[in-house]
Amino acid sequence: MAFFFIIFFTVYTTLNYYIFIRGWQVLAAYSYLKIPYTFLFVFIAYGYVLAKLLYKVLPPLLYDIILVTGALWFAFFVYFILALFLIDIIRLFNGWFSFLPQSITNNYESAKNITAIIVILIVSLIVFLGYKNKHDIKIKDLELSLPKGNSKISELNVVMASDIHLSPIDGEKLLDRIVEKMNSLNPDIILLAGDIVDDNAFILNQRKIGESFRRLKTKYGIYSINGNHEFINEVKSSDRYAEQFGIKFLPDSYVLIDSSFYIIGREDVSMKQFTGKQRKDLSEIVKNLDHNYPKILLDHTPVKLEQAEENGIDLQLSGHTHHGQIWPANIITNLIYELSWGYLKKDKTHYYVSSGAGTWGPPVRTGSSSEIVNIKIIFR
DSSP states (O other): HHHHHHHHHHHHHHHHHHHHHHHHHHHHGGGGGGGHHHHHHHHTTHHHHEEESTTTOOOOOOOOHHHHHHHHHHHHHHHHHHHHHHHHHHHHHHHHOOOSSSSHHHHHHHHHHHHHHHHHHHHHHHHHHHHHHHTTEEEEEEEEEEEOTTOOOOOEEEEEEEOOBBSSTTTTHHHHHHHHHHHHTTTTEEESSOOOBBSSSHHHTTTTGGGGGGGGGOSSOOEOOHHHHHHHTHHHHHHHHHHHTEEEEEETEEEEETTTEEEEEEOOOHHHHSSOOOOOOOOOOHHOOOOOOOOOESSSOOOOOOHHHHTTOOOEOOOOSSGGGGGGGGHHHHHHOSOOOEEETTTTEEEEEESSSOOOSSOOOOOOEEEEEEEEEOOO
């Protein structure tokens, strides 16, 4: 894990330097702006990391400002990189084929400044639209038929969400909208597929973020599992934080609900990286189950989907991918995961991977939509 962060930080710093230098070149005729530009750029580019490191000493308001600024920069960062790469490719080909009009090539300084303004405006518009899109939480409806077995109920209304990522970036406002939408669906049970938190419990409790969970209304309760961000933010304190609102965790365990169906929870595949302990095999978790009851599995990261099929799982619910969140990352998640988002059926097992109700890092979605999943199950 340390090696990964070193590589990530090195690449991130290199690409930020690329953006910084191109901005510096634009300011060539405005030398008095170069020093404040340097300090502002470093502050914004590393604000998110700075806030995370200094959360215990920063005043709450200052922490929130630095965190939000740094998080938004991640979105600007992606599109500045793409724009600058495109400009450099055009310049490279123009050097070979000279296709740009002389009105541009003969007025380099003017063209450079106009291009910079256009890039900033376009990137700002993309980020703004992504910000608006992120806050438009959609309801994804799904109807499934599962084997009834010994279940004494014929229907089940499941409301599922993943990757809420609670933090001061959106605070209680995001959760309030999620709770309102969930309650409007009249759920029998609410299932959360990990990454409830995006900050440590100290910050969340200090800001009183999470109180809206208390307004959730269900017949059978609220069940969750740990995602990678529960482990990143110290899993025991993350779980205690959520449990105070009536959320029940299933760490490599299961519960039989109303003598009718099982909810099975798996620890996230990232568990070993943070704790040194390996999560249990799914076969070990389910070996003592009565397989005459329907089985719903919560597994945060959608890897090795065949394991659910091999162990007689009727429905697996996952998240983690955000379906890329920021375009073109969704192209990458489609390559990495067998199912990056949406519904899949393999043999007798149904799968759904949610794009998430919240966001990690920038409160922006340009590659996917925020969603809550409403699954109406008929037991036959």
